[in-house]
Every structure is written in structure tokens, then in C-alpha cells.
Amino acid sequence: MSDTESTDLPDSRLAEVVRRESGLIVAALTRDLRNFDLAEEAVAEAVAKALVGWRSTGVPDRPGAWLTTVARRYAVDRLRSPVSTRVVLTGDPDAAPEPSWSEPTSAIRGDDRVAMLFGCCHPSLAVEARLALTLRAVLGVTTAQIAAAFLQPEPTIAQRIVRAKRKIVANGIALAVPDSDLAARLHDVLTVVLLAYNARFLEPADPAPGPHPRADRLTEDAIWLAGLIATELPHEPEAMGLLALLMLHESRAAARFAPHGRLILLADQDRGRWDHPTIARAERLLERAALYRRPGRFQLMAAIAACHASAPSTEETDWLQVLTLYDLLLTHDPSPVVRLNHAIALAEVLGPEAGLSELDSLGDSLAAYHLFHAARADLLRRCGRLDDARIADQRALDLTTNAAERNLLTDRLTSAL
């Protein structure tokens, strides 16, 4: 951290520092105190103090060190206070155990934030708990912001985070990169990072000032986290795959929305507005990952995104390659959503009828998924079945909650009249 930026607004500077440092500090404190709950609370307290203090004093030269010192002091005070002694003795589950300053039994490999991430994404936690805890403890997103991003009531999210932390503490789940089963555990971690990214994926990249500006930065946080994982685990091709995938998504961010938050589909985007240097970097990263000859879900998703990113237009897209990649992806992830995308690629290679017949076999599992009906409407239209297409579009609209997607579908329905 240099002091050259200390003239920045404290709030934006703090947001950056929290993102870069809070997971690191929580992980370090947890290791020292052996108390995840207290470490997390102490860092939250330090951030709150910084918000107030830095407005008047400016951002300190080494904000990370400042936060660490304040958090550590808070944690030690909490442990010494009569209240915490009392709860320890009464065996209250919220109580902090006696502090232990001994060295950890096993050295944590690499960056503590990555270690923390593996703990937060432990398979014994439900996926939504992994996601909420990761955002809170690794990225320093507040409970209110998480609730806003996932359209959930704040107490629900708060409860989910508390429960997950208790489970980690009660079960002695290690906040560490695992020695065994790394591939499966890494897959869980990468999935959570992708979920964090997707949470705001459909919002305009440059929205009108909304009520939850911090939530809009989830994509930025997720890409940063993907980069951190790829750096800390430099021989894991799937980590490179996720980073490449997010870079490719992000390279199109500027072209994805028209003024007023209108969503523009891939086929209609101005490809000149894509970020071509980023696309080239993502492709190089994927090539490096491929050298390991350990293909996986994230590399395949990125490879598909790269096919689209390198095509001059929809017509000139190498759909056969896309279809082949979806075939491979299905062997790793046979989920209905992947089969939906496979059907769309099939329609481009063999014609809309072929795609439609594959889509119709998915009707049972995807009946409530708006994009299934939107894709079906598109293929129906291309088969000349306009009335059926309109019904499918209406069904998609009824199921869509996202404003940008609703606009797009409404346009489609009105222009078809």
C-alpha cells in the first residue's frame, strides 16, 4: 500500500482496502485466536472504526496494518472482558473460548485468503451458506449488501452466516487449502466464485445510481478473487479456466447493455465494443491451462465463451466447435441448463427443428426457467411457428424477475404483433 493515494475519498479507498485485506486479516486472526467468529467480528469492528476515523484523519499509509492492529486489539479486549469470561464458563455457544496464541499445528499454504475461501466453501456447508459466508468473510461485503444482491431478507442472510460460522467452529473445519481431494474442493470454491459473479451479471455495467452500489461491484470482486486463486494455485488449470471465463464475460460488459439498461443479446451486440485485449489475454490463459491436459467444467465453459468472443459475427461463429465443447461439458456437468445450451448450439449446426426436438425433451426439468422458454420461442419463430413462439415468449416473461430481461422480452412480444 503506498501513501500516494491517501488523498482519495476514504470511503472508496476503504472499500478497496476491505476487499484486499479483510479476508487476509480474518484468516490471520482466526489462526492466532482459533476463533473464526471473534476474528470476523473484530475485523468488522475495525472497518467500522476506519469508516469514522479515516474521514477526519485521512487514510493511513498502511491501511491494512492499521486494520490488523485495531482488529487484534478489539479481539484481545473482548477475550479479557468479564462478559466473555462469563459466557465461556456458562458454556454459551456464542462464547469465545480461551485464546490460544500457540503456533498453528500445520502450516497454511499460500495466501491466507485462499485458505479461508476453502474453509468457507467446505462441502459440509450448503451452497447458499458457502456463498454468503465467502462474501462476508473473504470479501468483506456487508450482510445488508449480500441480502440486496440475492433479493433475500437481511435476517435470513444474517442467520445463514451465523449458522455457517458456528458449524465451522463446532466441527473444527480447517481454514486451509486441503492436502487431499484438492480437485473436488477447488471445484466447490470456483463454483462459489462464479455464483458471486453471476449474482450481478445481468445488471447494467454502468447503471443509474441505484440503492445498492456496493452490490454492483460483486463482479469486480469475483474476478479479483478468481485471479487470486489462479495465482496462489498456479498449477490448477480449472482455476485458470474460471479466471478466463470471467475475463471473457467481462470483456463484453460494455456491449451488453444499451442506454436505460436495455439488455442486448450476444447476436446483436456491437462486437467492436468488446474489450479485445482482455479477450486475447483470456485466450492465452486458456491455452496455458490446456497444457496441463486436465480439462474440466470451467475450462470448457471458458473455451465456449472464447469461441463466441473470437467470432466476427453470430453467423461466422464456429458452431460445430461450440457444439463439440458442449458435448464435452455434458460429460462433466449433465445439468438441464447445460443441455439447454447444447440444444441451442445443435440448432445452429443442424437447424432449428433439431434444436427444438432436443429442447422439448427438457420441458419437465426446466418448465420454471425463463431462459428455456425464451430459447424455445426463438427456435419456434425460426421454424415459422409464430403463435407458439408468442406463447413461449409470454411464458418466459411471466417467469422473469430481472428488469433488463423483462424489457427485452416485452420488446420481442410487442414487435411481433
Add this chain to the structure above:
Amino acid sequence: MKYVLMYTSRPDLEAAVPPERQAEVYQQIFAWFERHGASFVDAGAELQGVETATTVKAPAEGGDPVVVDGPFTEAKEMIGGFSVIDVPDLDAALAMAREWPPLIFPGVAVEVRPIVDHGAM
């Protein structure tokens, strides 16, 4: 870390397993206990069938405890036994549970729960 492993099954589904298959898995269970011998604080017990259970219950509306003929819950799953283990962490406990031989039968589950460590106070 100490954990309790609770071995559960669905008696209705278990009844469909041929006896010779059950005997085979029984042998595998002995081998499993031997293999993980060092991890047991208390190998615990295998319980008799749920039809032998008697439950002493506090009535929901309050009052004196009542004795009920049957298990504590009407759930289809029943606890068939338990053990107390001491292993480095949850991953180790889950790895051990994953190898529980009856898991090849439908409806079988092993619940892993950390125990309250009163020694820490």
C-alpha cells in the same frame, strides 16, 4: 476433534436386501472397525431394532413425563448404532463415514456430529 458417528438406515428398505448380502456387508463392517481402530474413542454400540424401543417423553402440553411404546420419532429413518471417534478434523471424519460399508444400500446414512468439549472450559 471428537465426533459421534450415528449409523442410520431405513428398515423398510433394508428388509429388501437378501440375507446373504447382509452377512457379507457385516463382514465388511468388522473390517471397517478394525481398519479405523486407532480413531475410536469408544466403538459405541449396535442397537436392537426400533420395535424394541421405549421412550420416556415430556408431553408437549407439560406435566409429568410419559412412557411411550416406540421410538422417539415417527421418522422412517432409525439410528442403528453409534461410535465416538477422535480424528484431526471434519474432513477425516467424513472420509471415514464415507467408507461405512452399508452405504451401498439405499436409505443408509451416517450422521457426523461434533461433541461438546467440556474439557475446554
